[in-house]
Amino acid sequence: MIKTQAKSSQSINAKSAAAKKESKAVAQDTNTEKKPRFYESWTFLILFCVVLPMLIRSFLYTPFHIPSGSMKSGLLVGDYIFVSKYAYGYSKYSLPFSPDIFExxxxxxxxxxxxxxxFRLPTNTSIDYIKRVIGLPGDKIQVQQGVLYINGKAVPRxxxxxxxxxxxxxxxTLDTYTETLPNGVSYTVLDQTPYGMLDNTQIYTVPEHHYFMMGDNRDNSQDSRVQEIVGYVPEENLIGQAKMVLMSVDSPFWQFWRWPFTLRSGRFFTLIH
Structure with missing residues (x-):
């Protein structure tokens, strides 16, 4: 009888221990469920939403708004474009706030x-400009009677x-010309008058590690011909290459109620040449 009671007591104790172990395991599972993995947390989501766009804008593509008519007729005021950040490598101006961490x-x-x-304007690096590369390091650039000369040879137009x-x-109404550079690249330029202020210039010799930039709207472009404001652009100041018009609107962007009447849908997703 005593042995039977002992066995019964042992059995009850074993069942009680098993129940406690099971209860502890359930509690652990419950605690595990209450603590989501990092990649399932709000912190990760917020970091993802902040860091990913920053990485894309710093190293891949950044948007840019065309603020002036200096690149007409190819680029219009109100065009929103994608700029390739990796086309020319990276400088401090590729990063947010332009930290002075390398040269x-x-x-x-x-x-x-x-x-x-x-590119960043050499005389004020808080301002971005967009122009066309005309002169490479060592080139001699001049404009005579509205005709572009590179290293003493007239560029056909x-x-x-x-x-x-x-x-x-x-x-x-402006005259349009197709201009063809020595490497075969062709594009359209505008000529408003044969007597423009920048239609006759000195000879510019492009320094090493610098570039000579010009707008396609030749009589309405503040570019490397204006030495005291733009001048030669250091390679460090390059932001990236303009690749595509994402969208275009012929009104202030914030006036969204005018979009149905001012969107230039024919310019959406057009490549920039």
């Missing part, structure tokens, strides 16, 4: 003649028609 460029690939480039500019409610 020059890393993984540098030089731009080619005819590339449309976004052919009249192709007219462009009607309707900026600020004033309609102006």
């Amino acid at each position: 020059g460029r890393k993984w540098f690939t030089p731009p080619k003649r005819g590339d449309v480039v976004v 052919k009249k192709t028609g007219t462009f009607v500019d309707n900026e600020q409610g004033q309609e102006t």
Whole structure:
């Protein structure tokens, strides 16, 4: 009888121990469920939403808004474009807030003649400009009677028609020319008058590690011909190559209620040449 009671007591104790162990395991599982993995947390989501766009803008592509008509007719005021950040490597201006952590460029690939480039203005690096690369290091650049000369040779240009500019409610008709650089790159330039202020210039010799930039709207472009404001652009100041027009709107972007009437849908997703 005593042995039976002992066995019964042992059995009860064993069951009680098993129940406690099971209860502890359930509690551990419950605690595990209450603590989500890091990649399932709000912290990760917030970091992901902040860091990923920053990485994309720093190392891959960044948006840019065309603020002026200096690159007409190829780029219009109100175009929103993608700029390739990796096209020419990286400098401190590739990073947010332009931290002074290194000089020059890393993984540098030089731009080619005819590339449309976004760069920091040499005289005020808080301002971005967009122009076309015309002169490479060592080149001699000059404009005579509106004709571009590179290293003493006139750049061929052919009249192709007219462009009607309707900026600020004033309609102006400009002649259009196709200009072809020595490397075969062709593009359209505008010529408003044969007597423009920058139609006859000195000879500019492009320094080492610098580039000579010009706008396609030749009589309405503040570019490397204006030495005291733009001048020669250091390679360090290059932000990237303009690649594509993402969207275009012929009104202030914030006036979204006008979009149905001002969107230039024909310019969406067009490549920049």
